[in-house]
Amino acid sequence: MNLLVEAFKWLFAPEQWEGKDGVHALLGQHLLFTLLSIVIAGIIAIPVGWAIGHTGKGREIAVAAAGVARAVPSFGLLILLVLLFGVTHKPAAALVAFVVLAIPSLLAGAYTGFEAIDRKTVDAARAMGMTEWQILLKVEIPLGLSLLLGGIRAATLQVVATVTIAAYVNLGGLGLPIITGLNLRRFDMVLGGALMVAVLALLLDLLLALAQKASVPRGLGFSKTTTKKHKAEHSKAEDKELT
Template identity: 65%
Template sequence: MNVFAEALAWLFSPERLEGSYALPILLGQHLFYTVISVAVAAVIAVPLGWLIGHTGRGREFAVAVSGAARAVPSFGLLILLVLLLGVLRIPEAAVITFVLLAIPSLLAGAYTGLEAIDRRVIDAARSMGMTEWQVFWKVEVPLGLPLLVGGLRAALLQVIATVTIAAYVNLGGLGWPIIQGIPLRRFDQVLGAAILVALLALLVDLLLAAAQRAAVPAGVRVQQIGTKRPRPGRNTSHAPA
C-alpha cells in the first residue's frame, strides 16, 4: 500500500506538469503514435478485409497473415527496423511496428463482420434489384460495422499497451517514466506511469464498447431484444398447490 500511495503522490505532484517530460506531453506523444498507427493500419486492413468478406476469397491468406503478424515480437521488430532504417528514422520504424501490430485485429474485424451476415439477407437485397455496390454499402457495411468496431477496439488496446516500448528508442510516451524509473529503482514512478497506461486503455475500451453497441443497426437491436423476451402465454411461475 505504501508503494501505491507513493505512486499516487508521484502522479499528482506539481512537478509532473513541468518540463519537456511533463505527463501531458508524454500522454500526447502516446496518443499521437497510437492514433497515427491505427489510422494507417485501418487504411490498409479495412478495405482488404471488406474485399475478402464480400467476395469470400482470400480468407485463408488473411488468417495466415494475421497469425504471422501476431507471432512477431513487437520489441524485437522495433529494434530491427531501427537498425535497418537508421537512427534518423526512428519514428517511422516505431509507426511501422505499431501498424503491423494493429493490422490483424482490424483485418479480422472487417472480414468476419461481413461473413457473419445471414446470406438470406444478402440474397433478399439482390432480389430487390440492388447492385453489388448498393448491397455492399447499404447492407453489408452497416450490418458488419459492430464487428469492425470490435476489431478497432482490440487494435487500439494492443497499440496503447505496446507504445510504451517507444521510450526504449527515445520517442517519449507514457512508457518513458517506466523505462527511466526501472534502473533508478523509482518504483513509485514506474507504478504511477503504469497506472496511467492502464487508465488510458480502460477509458478507450469503455468508449469503444459503447460505440460498438451503438453501431448495431436499430432493426437488429430491436430483433435481439425481442428474442430475449419470453413468449406470450408461457407460464414461467409455478402456481401454489
C-alpha cells in the same frame, strides 16, 4: 499500499506536469502514436477485410497472415525495424511496428463483420436489383460495423499497451517513466506510469465500447432482446408445466 500512495504523489506532483517531458506531453505522444497507427492500419486492413468478406475469397490467406503478424514479438520487431530504418528514422520504424501489430485485429473485424450477416439479407438485396457497390455500402458495411468497431477496439488496446516500448528507443510516451523508474529503482515512478497507461486503455476501451453498442442497428438490437425475453418466458412456462 505505501507504494501506491507514493505513485499517486509522484503522478500528481506539479513538477511532473511541466516541461517537454511532463506527463501531459508524454500522454500526447502516446495518443499520437496510437492514433496514427490505428488510422494507417485501418486504411490498409479494412478495405482488404471488406473485399474478403464481400467476395468470400482469400479468407485463408488473411487468417494465416494475421496469425503470423500476431506471433511476431513487438519488442523484437521494433528493434529490428529501428536497425533497418536507421537511428535517424526511429519514429517511422516505431510507427511501422505498431501498424503491423494493429492490422490483424482490424482485418479480422472487417471480414467477420460481413461474414456474420445473414446471407438471406444479401440475397434479398440482390433480388431487389441492387448493384454490388450498393450492397456493400448500404447493407454490408452498416450491418458489419459493430464487429468492425470490435476489431478497432481490440487493435487500439493492443497498440496503447505496445506503444510503451517506444521509450526504449527514446521516442517518449508513457513508457518513459516506467523505463526511467526501473533504471533509477524509483518504483513509485514505474507504478505511476503503469497506472497512466492502464487508465488511458480503460478510457479508450469505454469510448469504443459505447460506439460499438451504438452502431448496432435498432432492429437487430430489438431482435436480440426479444429473443432473450422469449426464451426466458418459454423456460418459465416449461418449469410451471413440470411443477
